[in-house]
Amino acid sequence: MSYSTFNRKHFDSTKEPMFFGENVNVARYDQQKHPIFEKLIEKQLSFFWRPEEVDLSNDRKDFQRLEEHEQHIFLSNLKYQTLLDSVQGRSPNVAFLPIVSLPELETWIETWSFSETIHSRSYTHIIRNIVNDPSKIFDDIVTNDEITKRADSVSKYYDRLIEMVNIYNTMGMGTFHIPGKGDVEVSMPKLKKALYLTIASVNVLEAIRFYVSFACSFAFAERTLMEGNAKIIKLIARDEALHLTGTQHMLNLMASGRDDPEMAVIAAQCQEEVRNIFIEAAEQEKEWATYLFKDGSMIGLNAQILGQYVEYITNIRMQAVGLETCFNTKHNPIPWINAWLVSDNVQVAPQEAEISSYLVGQTDNQLDDSDFDDFDL
Amino acid sequence: MTSTSKVSTVANKDAVHRVLLGKKQILVTEEEPLLVQLERAGIHVEYQCREGYCSSCSIKLLWGNVSYPFEPLAWVQSGYLLACCAIVKSDIEIAFFD
Numbered sequence: 001m002s003y004s005t006f007n008r009k010h011f012d013s014t015k016e017p018m019f020f021g022e023n024v025n026v027a028r029y030d031q032q033k034h035p036i037f038e039k040l041i042e043k044q045l046s047f048f049w050r051p052e053e054v055d056l057s058n059d060r061k062d063f064q065r066l067e068e069h070e071q072h073i074f075l076s077n078l079k080y081q082t083l084l085d086s087v088q089g090r091s092p093n094v095a096f097l098p099i100v101s102l103p104e105l106e107t108w109i110e111t112w113s114f115s116e117t118i119h120s121r122s123y124t125h126i127i128r129n130i131v132n133d134p135s136k137i138f139d140d141i142v143t144n145d146e147i148t149k150r151a152d153s154v155s156k157y158y159d160r161l162i163e164m165v166n167i168y169n170t171m172g173m174g175t176f177h178i179p180g181k182g183d184v185e186v187s188m189p190k191l192k193k194a195l196y197l198t199i200a201s202v203n204v205l206e207a208i209r210f211y212v213s214f215a216c217s218f219a220f221a222e223r224t225l226m227e228g229n230a231k232i233i234k235l236i237a238r239d240e241a242l243h244l245t246g247t248q249h250m251l252n253l254m255a256s257g258r259d260d261p262e263m264a265v266i267a268a269q270c271q272e273e274v275r276n277i278f279i280e281a282a283e284q285e286k287e288w289a290t291y292l293f294k295d296g297s298m299i300g301l302n303a304q305i306l307g308q309y310v311e312y313i314t315n316i317r318m319q320a321v322g323l324e325t326c327f328n329t330k331h332n333p334i335p336w337i338n339a340w341l342v343s344d345n346v347q348v349a350p351q352e353a354e355i356s357s358y359l360v361g362q363t364d365n366q367l368d369d370s371d372f373d374d375f376d377l
Numbered sequence: 378m379t380s381t382s383k384v385s386t387v388a389n390k391d392a393v394h395r396v397l398l399g400k401k402q403i404l405v406t407e408e409e410p411l412l413v414q415l416e417r418a419g420i421h422v423e424y425q426c427r428e429g430y431c432s433s434c435s436i437k438l439l440w441g442n443v444s445y446p447f448e449p450l451a452w453v454q455s456g457y458l459l460a461c462c463a464i465v466k467s468d469i470e471i472a473f474f475d
Contacts (some may be wrong), residue, residue, distance in 0.1 A: 038449055043430060241431035245451050248432065252452045314424060315474060320432045322454060330474045332423055338433075341425045 001064065002169050003098045013102055017260035018250065019195055020188065022103030028103055034253065040246050044111050047242070049076075049235050051122035056129040056228035063130040063226065069295035075225065076292055077213035079141050081236075082123045083151055084209060086141075088116040088202075091158045095198060098165055112246060115239050120231050129228075146291050154205050154282060157198040157277075164194050192266045196254060200274045200321075203247035204281040206240050207317040212285050212306055218340040219301045230340065237341050244317070251321045261272040275323055282314040282327070297341075301334070308333040387413075394441075397470040405465050412445070412460035427461045434460040440471025 014033040016022055029038055066074065092113045100106045127134045141147055167176055167345070168186050177184045209367040214237055221230030257264030289306035311327035318325050332338070389407050396403045396411070398420065405414040412434055415422050425433040429449030435457045443463040453459055458471070 034449065043450060238426070241426050241433075242450075243431060245430050248452050252454075316433060316435075319474075320435060320452070322453070325474055332421070335421055338424050342427055 007262045016101040016227070017263070018102055018105050018253065019096070019099045019260075020191060022078060024101060024103050024106050025099075026103070027107065029107070029179065032104045033102050033308040034104065034249075035080065036249055037102070037104040038248070040242060040249075041058070041104070041108050041111045043242055044108075044115055044239070047115070047235075047239055049118065049126040051118065051232060054122075054125075054228050054231045054235075056126060059126070059226050059228040060130050062220075066225070069293075070220075070298055072295060073216055073292045073298060074220065074229075075137060077216050078123060078126060078148070079137060079144065079147055079312055080086060080288070081146055081210065082120065082138070083141055083211050084205060085116050085119040085123070087151075087154050087158070088205065089113060089120050091155070092116075092202070095162050095165070098169065099195070108246060112243055115243075116214060118225065119236050119239070122236065126229055126232060144147050146288070147352065150209075150284060153281070154201070154209070157194070157201040161191075161194040161198045164191055170244070189262070189266060192260075193270060196251075196266055196270050197273060197277065198264065199247055199250050199254075200270075200277050201281075203244060203251060203317070204277055207320075208278070208281050208314055209285060210240055212289055212292070213315050214302065214341070215309060215334060216298070216339055218337055219298055219334075221340065222336065223299060234340060241341075248320050255322060263367070271323070274321075275318070275326065278314055278318050278323065279326055284311050305333050309337075394467040396464045396465060397468075398472065407464050407466065409464075410461055411458070411463050411465055415460065422460050424461055429459055432459065436460050437472040439470040439472055442466040443469065468472040 004023050007023040009022060011022050013022070013024065014031055016033070018034070033049050063071065063074065069188075090113065092109045096109050097106065097123075100109060124134065128138050131137060142151075162180075163178075164184065164186055167178070167184060168191060171186070173186055173188070175183050196200055214233055217226065217230050217233040222227040249268075253259045254263040255267035286303075286307040289303045289310070292306075293303045308329045311329040311330065312332050315325035315327050315329065334354070392407050393404050394404050394407075396415070398415075401418075401420070403415065403418045403420070405411060412422055412424060412427070421459075423433050423437065425431040426433075427429060429447070430451050432451035432453075435454065437455060438458040442465075443458045444453075444466050445459070445462055446460070449459050449462050451459060
């Protein structure tokens with residue numbers, strides 16, 4: 001089969017699976033197979049924010065006063081987050097849009113990806129404000145060993161899925177010799193397995209990998225340092241919490257068999273591999289914490305505490321997708337972080353507290369004479 | 378005549394229910410979600426969004442009934458509840474990680 005931007009077949013999209021059914025034709029939302037994705041879109045739109053709304057002028061002064069090893073912690077986290085959002089700003093579109101079959105899910109994927117591009121733009125906003133030459137920071141992302149090690153883990157599942165879907169869309173099913181890659185077998189179970197593992201790895205990216213940097217950003221802000229940055233991170237964390245719910249829904253719908261019975265079989269077969277994706281990511285994040293603190297810790301945080309937090313949050317995320325937890329850490333070693341992560345009242349501009357459920361463009365059209373009572377010419 | 382086990386979503390102002398958590402027992406009402414009432418009782422519960430979409434406050438529900446004034450965006454696994462938006466509707470027993 002090959003991808004069509006407007007499938008001419010007449011079919012009922014509510015009978016299609018989330019992925020690998022018919023290509024979507026009409027972008028219609030009056031009937032939905034999984035209305036949750038439409039709800040996620042609405043929530044994400046109500047979260048809309050722009051990095052430029054956050055004033056970072058004090059962060060520049062704060063940054064110059066940080067100890068050298070604290071600057072290392074701050075910049076390294078920023079580089080890692082830049083990597084993660086570079087991947088997330090494009091990959092859901094590139095990997096999932098050619099194979100998605102439900103209009104509401106297609107639009108959720110696009111909305112989700114778009115919000116990641118806001119995150120990427122916010123890193124440029126932060127970096128421009130704290131250093132004179134942003135290139136030094138950005139260029140290091142593709143050369144720094146510690147970062148590139150992680151780039152491989154976060155992109156490999158996406159890349160494998162994209163490659164297989166490309167072959168499938170041009171050649172169909174079968175085993176094909178791809179120069180440089182050897183023989184690649186393309187079958188529906190293999191495609192579905194690659195998809196399931198990719199979504200699990202994306203869930204790990206959004207639900208675990210971001211949280212070490214979040215913790216460091218908020219630890220600075222606890223000391224009233226880099227508070228503009230913390231405001232941006234709060235907004236990013238709010239978006240990521242929604243995105244991880246999106247991938248949890250996809251994984252749970254697939255595993256339950258409610259969406260596509262064949263996917264449930266594949267999910268069951270992949271359970272051990274998915275567990276390992278979670279555990280491997282947690283171990284990498286613990287290693288990352290050690291790298292961050294190699295020249296010294298910061299007040300309230302060290303590699304050991306951050307490592308325990310990674311284990312704790314990994315347990316929570318595993319439980320949310322129906323996996324047995326795998327670490328012994330049962331308590332949050334940094335409970336203060338939740339007060340920073342709480343997102344019902346993220347303050348953007350000092351004069352206005354933005355309520356997350358607030359919808360832009362809601363106007364009141366009900367007017368009567370009494371509305372002009374205190375109006376003088 | 379048929380009896381229905383469906384949990385009422387209307388808050389019963391005077392109702393007080395027991396929440397068992399290990400050896401602890403906390404009394405809660407139907408006027409607020411479970412999370413705030415556990416916190417007031419000095420119990421730390423993991424949370425993030427506090428409005429039903431992040432699933433961080435998911436807790437095991439061993440037995441008993443809860444209801445949700447609005448359907449949470451997060452996926453609620455069977456046998457679990459979302460503390461930030463669940464209204465306790467009967468005596469219940471809950472548990473954190475094993």
